Amino acid sequence: MASAARVDLDGNPIKAMTICMIGAGGFIGSHLCEKLMAETPHKVLAVDVYNDKIKHLLEPASLPWAGRIQFHRINIKNDSRLEGLIKMADLTINLAAICTPADYNTRPLDTIYSNFIDALPVVKYCSENNKRLIHFSTCEVYGKTIGSFLPKDSPMRQDPAYFILKEDASPCIFGSIEKQRWSYACAKQLIERLVYAEGAENGLEFTIVRPFNWIGPRMDFIPGIDGPSEGVPRVLACFSNNLLRGEPLKLVDGGQSQRTFVYIKDAIEAVLLMIENPARANGHIFNVGNPNNEVTVRQLAEMMTEVYSKVSGEPALEVPTIDISSKEFYGEGYDDSDKRIPDMTIINTQLGWNPKTSLWDLLESTLTYQHRTYAEAIKQAISKPVASS
Numbered sequence: 001m002a003s004a005a006r007v008d009l010d011g012n013p014i015k016a017m018t019i020c021m022i023g024a025g026g027f028i029g030s031h032l033c034e035k036l037m038a039e040t041p042h043k044v045l046a047v048d049v050y051n052d053k054i055k056h057l058l059e060p061a062s063l064p065w066a067g068r069i070q071f072h073r074i075n076i077k078n079d080s081r082l083e084g085l086i087k088m089a090d091l092t093i094n095l096a097a098i099c100t101p102a103d104y105n106t107r108p109l110d111t112i113y114s115n116f117i118d119a120l121p122v123v124k125y126c127s128e129n130n131k132r133l134i135h136f137s138t139c140e141v142y143g144k145t146i147g148s149f150l151p152k153d154s155p156m157r158q159d160p161a162y163f164i165l166k167e168d169a170s171p172c173i174f175g176s177i178e179k180q181r182w183s184y185a186c187a188k189q190l191i192e193r194l195v196y197a198e199g200a201e202n203g204l205e206f207t208i209v210r211p212f213n214w215i216g217p218r219m220d221f222i223p224g225i226d227g228p229s230e231g232v233p234r235v236l237a238c239f240s241n242n243l244l245r246g247e248p249l250k251l252v253d254g255g256q257s258q259r260t261f262v263y264i265k266d267a268i269e270a271v272l273l274m275i276e277n278p279a280r281a282n283g284h285i286f287n288v289g290n291p292n293n294e295v296t297v298r299q300l301a302e303m304m305t306e307v308y309s310k311v312s313g314e315p316a317l318e319v320p321t322i323d324i325s326s327k328e329f330y331g332e333g334y335d336d337s338d339k340r341i342p343d344m345t346i347i348n349t350q351l352g353w354n355p356k357t358s359l360w361d362l363l364e365s366t367l368t369y370q371h372r373t374y375a376e377a378i379k380q381a382i383s384k385p386v387a388s389s
């Protein structure tokens with residue numbers, strides 16, 4: 001519960017604030033709302049087009065935080081109420097975005113509009129009304145590593161200087177324009193540059209967050225259960241869906257790409273530190289990830305198979321994975337980040353934050369949640385007789 005004696009990293013008392021959270025009904029937003037309700041006295045004006053993932057925080061009215069969270073069903077593309085909410089708040093957090101890779105090359109216009117054009121008024125209202133902004137960008141702004149352009153057998157590939165991603169030093173390296181996968185990264189990069197320029201020229205107080213594959217409960221959807229049957233969510237939900245249905249996990253282009261995964265609950269701690277320590281967070285871009293949790297996608301699939309078997313009590317499949325080409329899985333124009341290891345110096349120095357949870361542990365709690373939430377519904381969906389034509 002909220003305690004009166006909460007202090008920031010410099011020992012100053014933290015004043016209760018009002019936060020306008022755009023995209024509050026999504027994966028990250030739902031965890032952030034939960035944390036703010038359970039552990040702080042802050043108020044949240046939760047803006048989204050959906051609220052299924054935060055319903056448990058909105059009802060019933062007897063919840064201990066009732067009155068501190070208000071849901072506003074608003075599409076920020078076209079709703080004049082947005083500026084009023086930003087004006088009412090001390091801080092705006094913008095999470096709204098199309099952020100599933102399957103959309104980047106197949107719906108590039110929607111992706112660019114969502115990540116750049118729709119975010120413009122948010123930046124403008126914050127700047128004009130002297131309101132602080134925490135904007136969610138992505139680790140995808142780094143694109144590919146410098147090392148990926150070196151010959152395969154070059155010893156320099158082992159040198160961290162060629163692959164560690166550093167906020168104030170690494171370049172942003174994307175593929176050609178036909179590789180529409182980069183529509184998202186490019187739109188996010190441009191909105192970062194705009195936010196940064198508003199800070200430099202007009203004094204906007206901002207923080208930019210670059211999440212490195214945050215995963216956990218409530219991420220995306222399970223196709224055919226709480227999302228479209230043909231939909232393609234991010235890898236955690238794709239692999240969860242395969243495991244729940246007892247089918248092999250699909251490895252795009254052999255599953256050679258590498259990722260670092262961080263537990264959503266660790267990452268939310270970092271965001272709370274940014275919210276409550278403006279003097280340390282303003283003007284900074286922060287990588288938020290777990291450099292110790294690096295795996296290839298193939299290793300992730302193998303680990304998830306093992307963990308799922310443990311938490312569900314079901315035997316692992318004899319052939320747990322199959323290879324699929326990116327063209328077949330995502331369509332024309334897909335490309336990939338080869339490797340993503342965050343440099344942690346800036347977040348460490350400014351906020352003293354470090355991730356705690358190992359990949360095994362975070363998969364264990366997440367797959368326990370997936371099994372409890374979906375296994376029965378999947379069983380019913382599979383056993384339903386197909387309608388005769």
Ligand SMILES: NC(=O)c1ccc[n+]([C@@H]2O[C@H](COP(=O)([O-])OP(=O)(O)OC[C@H]3O[C@@H](n4cnc5c(N)ncnc54)[C@H](O)[C@@H]3O)[C@@H](O)[C@H]2O)c1
Pocket residue numbers: 022023024025026027028029047048049050074075076077094095096097098099114118136137138139140210211212213214215220
């Ligand atoms: N989860 C990650 O690992 C990760 C990694 C990198 C970047 N990010 C960034 O973090 C942010 C949040 O990601 P997430 O994983 O919670 O995604 P999410 O899709 O679960 O959440 C985004 C939310 O924004 C809402 N939204 C989108 N467009 C809107 C609009 N026009 N008006 C109102 N609401 C709208 C959606 O309904 C959704 O609830 C995004 O900006 C994303 O690019 C996330």
Ligand SMILES: O=c1ccn([C@@H]2O[C@H](COP(=O)(O)OP(=O)(O)O[C@H]3OC[C@@H](O)[C@H](O)[C@H]3O)[C@@H](O)[C@H]2O)c(=O)[nH]1
Pocket residue numbers: 099100101137138139140211213233234235236238239250251252253255257259297336337
């Ligand atoms: O079923 C699948 C799904 C995905 N994959 C692969 O798994 C890797 C990770 O895929 P994800 O769906 O998590 O997406 P990515 O890590 O590429 O990008 C994500 O990270 C940064 C965020 O901004 C976005 O949420 C998203 O762009 C990719 O190499 C992808 O090709 C599979 O091999 N099989």
